[in-house]
Amino acid sequence: MSGFGLIRGQGRFECVLALFLLIWFYNSGLTQEDPIGVDDFVLAGDAIAMGDECVQLTPAYDWSSGSAWYRDAIDMSLSFAMEMDVMFGCDDVGGADGIVFAFAPFRGTGRPGEGMGFSGMQPSLGIEIDTWENEHLEDPPEDHIALLQHGYVHHFYNLKGPIIIPNVENCQLHSLHITWDHVKKFLSVALDGKEVLTFQTDIVNHIFDGESKLYWGVTAATGRYNNQHQICFRKLEFAKPLAMYRFHPREEKLLLKGNLTQSELTFSDGKYEIGDQHISEINKILNLLQAHPQFEIDIDGHTDELGNARDNQILSTKRVESIGAYLMSKGIAKDRIHMSGYGQKYPVDRNLEQNKFKKNRRIDIRFFNPRT
Structure with missing residues (x-):
């Protein structure tokens, strides 16, 4: 945990990971690297910058919610790959609620608690990593991942999942890789180097009614129970514009x-x-x-x-x-x-x-x- 100060008792949060935007050139073998800082994100709710490159989405307080949205919209008619490191907190028994990686035609923060800052956002697509069991939402007791739509957090409305994952409330950073192949219409999510969720559909037309220019961001929330949620973006690769x-x-x-x-x-x-x-x-x-x-x-x-x-x-x-x-x-x-x-x-x-x-x-x- 050195460099992040996430273990209880440590005073200062140190972030040593850089955030870069890479424009992806298919088959050309060329990349362009531009360093990007927290100033390139719109923070809402309780989210605060931790240094120049990382964001704390929620502190370990009850009824907190926060989000970090990239300022520029991305084009979902092109492929992309995103890599980040995420911390879901240190309290495995009483910690809640989780994080959602979201796509929407607007930037915002949804409802806190079980809504994880995503509930109520319509239209939207969300990759949920949930660490608390809400039985009335049909949550499994284990930490899990699911693909959500239109701000619904009840698993009845899921596009995929819930899928049980290893415990992530262990006071450690977890790598999260999200890739979208616009040719095959294939979405893939890997957690700590293992593919945990895949989904194939025409997201632009089936979810967003033909709108391909979307904002992307990360939302998190706590409720009657809490955990600290933090994120550092590592790499963004976008397909070359048409x-x-x-x-x-x-x-x-x-x-x-x-x-x-x-x-x-x-x-x-x-x-x-x-x-x-x-x-x-x-x-x-x-x-x-x-x-x-x-x-x-x-x-x-x-x-x-x-x-x-x-x-x-x-x-x-x-x-x-x-x-x-x-x-x-x-x-x-x-x-x-x-x-x-x-x-x-x-x-x-x-x-x-x-x-x-x-x-x-x-x-x-x-x-x-x-x-x-």
Whole structure:
């Protein structure tokens, strides 16, 4: 516990963890680090800054509630990863109530006590780590995690859980990692290095009715029983904004002239699913289609000569359909996307050495204006 002063009897809280914002560049291998302090957060209720980088959400007093909200909204249509260290207090027997990591289109603090500073916030999504058993809320007696919605803390309304976790009221820091994959629509929460909660859905549309710009923050509360709740943010990684994915101006000029171009989209042998490694290149295509609504696109899939010709034709079709599905999920009309799978019919390299087959496993694209 050195460096945090969390053990009873110690007077001063020392926080030695830095808070950084990292802008995440898919596949570029580049990151940009900007140190961020407590001044970049909006504190409410009983929350107070502890030094420059950490926040005490509640003291060990009854009927306390506090929150810390990042000032800027994040875009839930992009992926992100967040890492923080959290302390849930030192009183395991009589300590309460817990912490909620929340997403909402506004910043605020909900009801205290069993509400954990989250109750009553609508619309909202909350990752609850609850350390007190409220039987009327169907809490299990053990510490637990659950995925909440719209400010409801009764487990009848949960999206997931409650899931029992090891005791966290042990006067120690616990690492919390939260990641969101916007392609797979997959949310993952890891506590102390172990994945404890996963959930897959279109959060933007199913929870927030299409609103993707949301605030994120952490709320905590005590009631008739209490514990000290503290947090230090360690790392925030955000996907690169869509507007930053662009073809080189010379390449864009050739594409808009209708040139058939081999894209940089590549798939592993036998695979057709869209993954993070494809996002950069597909978003370039998406941006160009959005910028030029009069244009349509041909997407042609080709495979290597390995395997069965019919299977290769099916595989090439699945690859272009997965690309088309991604573009349509981002608002491109279906009638602007023309997809064809040719299998191994049109190789660009007839060298039979196996390492040469990769050249034939390709995606060709052509932009065109049907009116010209």
